[in-house]
Amino acid sequence: MPMPEPGPQEVVVAVDAATTCGTDLKVYRRGGHPRMLQAPCPFGHEMTGVIRGVGADVAGWREGDAVVVANSASCGVCPACREGRENLCRDLEYLNGAFADAIVVPERFVKRSLYRRPEGLDPEIAALAEPLACVLHGREAVAPARFETALVLGAGPIGLMFARVLASEGRRVAVADVAADRAEMAQPLGASWTIPLCGNGRDVERVRTVVESDGGFDLVVEATGVPAAWRTAMGSARIGGTVLLFGGCAPGTEVALDTHWLHYSEMTVTGAYHHRPATFEQALELLAETDHGLETMIQDRGDLASVEPILGRMERREILKGVITPRQ
Numbered sequence: 001m002p003m004p005e006p007g008p009q010e011v012v013v014a015v016d017a018a019t020t021c022g023t024d025l026k027v028y029r030r031g032g033h034p035r036m037l038q039a040p041c042p043f044g045h046e047m048t049g050v051i052r053g054v055g056a057d058v059a060g061w062r063e064g065d066a067v068v069v070a071n072s073a074s075c076g077v078c079p080a081c082r083e084g085r086e087n088l089c090r091d092l093e094y095l096n097g098a099f100a101d102a103i104v105v106p107e108r109f110v111k112r113s114l115y116r117r118p119e120g121l122d123p124e125i126a127a128l129a130e131p132l133a134c135v136l137h138g139r140e141a142v143a144p145a146r147f148e149t150a151l152v153l154g155a156g157p158i159g160l161m162f163a164r165v166l167a168s169e170g171r172r173v174a175v176a177d178v179a180a181d182r183a184e185m186a187q188p189l190g191a192s193w194t195i196p197l198c199g200n201g202r203d204v205e206r207v208r209t210v211v212e213s214d215g216g217f218d219l220v221v222e223a224t225g226v227p228a229a230w231r232t233a234m235g236s237a238r239i240g241g242t243v244l245l246f247g248g249c250a251p252g253t254e255v256a257l258d259t260h261w262l263h264y265s266e267m268t269v270t271g272a273y274h275h276r277p278a279t280f281e282q283a284l285e286l287l288a289e290t291d292h293g294l295e296t297m298i299q300d301r302g303d304l305a306s307v308e309p310i311l312g313r314m315e316r317r318e319i320l321k322g323v324i325t326p327r328q
């Protein structure tokens, strides 16, 4: 494709680093995404780079600025946006095309979704702002919950980031996954327990034995998007506890809910989707601190020709994430 030129309200960003994500893998396997894009088109959505072209009417940005581009931009005027819930914007626009030498950042993104990359922050770490912003949004979704113990189901990048965020608050965190070696990765991030799961319906008993106080975990975070794990999540919380259902299942998925459990035990069940500008900024601040340990989830590197093999390695669960650096 020819190198793009920015329109009057646009900027062109030369991509320094774009990390691969489970969503990219889904897009690749399914040939599209119901909300984010329609193939054929460029894809990749976790990105950082340097501004290489600035539209004539753009204020506040210049060539050479190092930036992180969020992959969505809200309208700013709908009821959800006015409430500060921009992730639920009625007219949320998505930006894909990070697996490329350069990307055109449309007007709305220039105004609402472009962030300065903190000085000295390694580009491949800066690209993690998007998934971390989603995790911080999920954390806020359960902000009213009182908890000491937390269980995270799923030790993918999202689950591990949750473990890191919750452990850094001083909570005792357990991370469970069918792949024992993945769960183990949570230990250096601050997890108190790691639990290998079997995925056969006995997992609730298995995780509940971990917390001495028989009743289950104060908070359970589901981060797999697998219906069986949604059930395990709801079975693993204590009376009066909170369950955050974070992993998106396929459209039309239904999961049974025990009404007695919900009513008599006063469980709180909540969902969380995507990120907001406030949590995107927080994510960049957190990544700019050096001791977050999140660099361990980048386990492969390559140029644009490596997108497909890296997604293949993710599909075989050999790696958590890869980073694409188009200009090597």
Ligand SMILES: [Zn+2]
Pocket: 021, 022, 023, 045, 046, 130, 131
């Ligand atoms: Zn992502």
Ligand SMILES: [Zn+2]
Pocket: 074, 075, 076, 077, 078, 079, 080, 081, 086, 088, 089, 090, 091, 092
């Ligand atoms: Zn809106």
